Amino acid sequence: MTQFNAGKKSVGTEVKNAIMTGVSYMLPFIIAGAVLMGIARIGASFYGVDNIWDSSHAESVHSLVQIFHDFDGFGGLALSLMLPIVAGYIGFAIANKPAIAPGMIGGLLAGKLGTGFLGALAAGLIAGYIVRYLANNIKLPKALASAGPIFIIPVGGTLIVCALMSYVIGDPMAALNRGLETWLLSMSDGNKVVLAAVVGGMVGFDLGGPINKAAVTTAMALLASGIYDPNTAAQVAIIIPPIGIGMATLIWKSRFPESLQEAGKASTLMGLIGVSEGAIPFALANPKIIAVNVVGSAVGAAMAVGLGAVNKAPISGFYGWLAVESWFVYVLAIATGSAIIAVGSLLVFNGEETKKEVKKENAPKFTVSR
Structure with missing residues (x-):
């Protein structure tokens, strides 16, 4: 065999x-x-x-x-x-x-x-x-x-x-997942800025994985009870990583591996329509970016809630931004979190992978050198 x-x-x-x-x-x-x-x-x-x-x-x-x-x-x-x-x-x-x-x-x-x-x-x-x-x-x-x-x-x-x-x-x-949901529900009566930061960080951590889903599911449950801050935090955090990373590839494309350079355009689009998975290829390529995603998402979520933005609908895409109360603050929070991730991405992806790709001879089409 x-x-x-x-x-x-x-x-x-x-x-x-x-x-x-x-x-x-x-x-x-x-x-x-x-x-x-x-x-x-x-x-x-x-x-x-x-x-x-x-x-x-x-x-x-x-x-x-x-x-x-x-x-x-x-x-x-x-x-x-x-x-x-x-x-x-x-x-x-x-x-x-x-x-x-x-x-x-x-x-x-x-x-x-x-x-x-x-x-x-x-x-x-x-x-x-x-x-x-x-x-x-x-x-x-x-x-x-x-x-x-x-x-x-x-x-x-x-x-x-x-x-x-x-x-x-x-x-x-x-x-x-169940434990995280219970924990978040227990925090709903506490400091709203801290809760928003926790929800945002969880959403940005695994981009659609169990931790993300625990935060989003809990936010949706609280939304049905008229508690809007967790939903506001979650909807902001969903789109910050893909927009931030996509912006970074547009600002300084050569710092990213060739296999990911075009993925930035799709990541930006997916962020704008409310799909966080656009950032997944970058997290798989370099897990260090996960910490950057958590920080940017937590800051953006806490800023939106702390400054009074309220999103009463489970909509994260740009087509729902103008329906948010204090929408200017909401958009500013998204821009701030995305900027943090863009800067962090350019520090994490420092161009070394691209240089090694160029040097590697006869590389298999779908394999990237360390």
């Missing part, structure tokens, strides 16, 4: 290269989804529609609103492939084609379990190393050798990955 070897690369280098491979394959899906959703939401805003994703618009009296609703669905479909694609191709980078199916299925399960991109990251790495182990240790007779890469390894790898995701990784992350 085919064997896969790590060569002389350290585990850290191999993991980083694998993550960047997954990001490279994932980017076209993010860009396609962002553009389609941007078209839909911007177009719908001209008809006074700020929730074009709602199923009721499929029966709108305006045919263009129906089309925009469909476009938003197409974009959402593209984004829904983000987790399985990144997980599948992280596995592929480690153990080649037999790891794609276990990785993608594990990434799909990560989405279902609510573990976000951190769960997908884990699924891809588990798939890669499990498949490599199986390929290197299962010995088959010659007559059955061809069945290994297309049957035994994908099936066995998928079963192991799904079992680990369901019974080992999923439950602790779900428990963490």
Whole structure:
């Protein structure tokens, strides 16, 4: 059976290269989804529609609103492939084609379990190393050798990955999510600026992952009870990381790896329409940016709430900004948080990756050198 070897690369280098491979394959899906959703939401805003994703618009009296609703669905479909694609191709980078199916299925399960991109990251790495182990240790007779890469390894790898995701990784992350929601609810009667900073930092931490979802879900629950500050903080924080990082790539493009330079445009667009996932490729490429995201999101959220902005709707996209009470303060808070992240991004991505990419000869198309 085919064997896969790590060569002389350290585990850290191999993991980083694998993550960047997954990001490279994932980017076209993010860009396609962002553009389609941007078209839909911007177009719908001209008809006074700020929730074009709602199923009721499929029966709108305006045919263009129906089309925009469909476009938003197409974009959402593209984004829904983000987790399985990144997980599948992280596995592929480690153990080649037999790891794609276990990785993608594990990434799909990560989405279902609510573990976000951190769960997908884990699924891809588990798939890669499990498949490599199986390929290197299962010995088959010659007559059955061809069945290994297309049957035994994908099936066995998928079963192991799904079992680990369901019974080992999923439950602790779900428990963490419930605990965070309870903690936030207990803070709702305290200092509103501190609460806003905590909500903002959580939202900016994992960009759609369990910590982010705990903050947003709790904010939505409090919104239904007429408590608006957590929602204001969450909606501000959702869009600050992708806008801030996108601004940084526009200001000083050469400081970012070539594989991420074009991703900044999609990140900016996704931020403007209220989709935080545009910043995920940058967090995967350099986890140091997560701390910058937390600070920028916390500052922006605390500033909006502290200066009196109130967002009574679960809308973060630009098409809802003018409906916010004290909207100028709200926009200023977004700009401030985004500026913090833009500056921080330029410090974290200092151009070294780009120089090494240029120097590296015969580099695989979807692998980035450390």
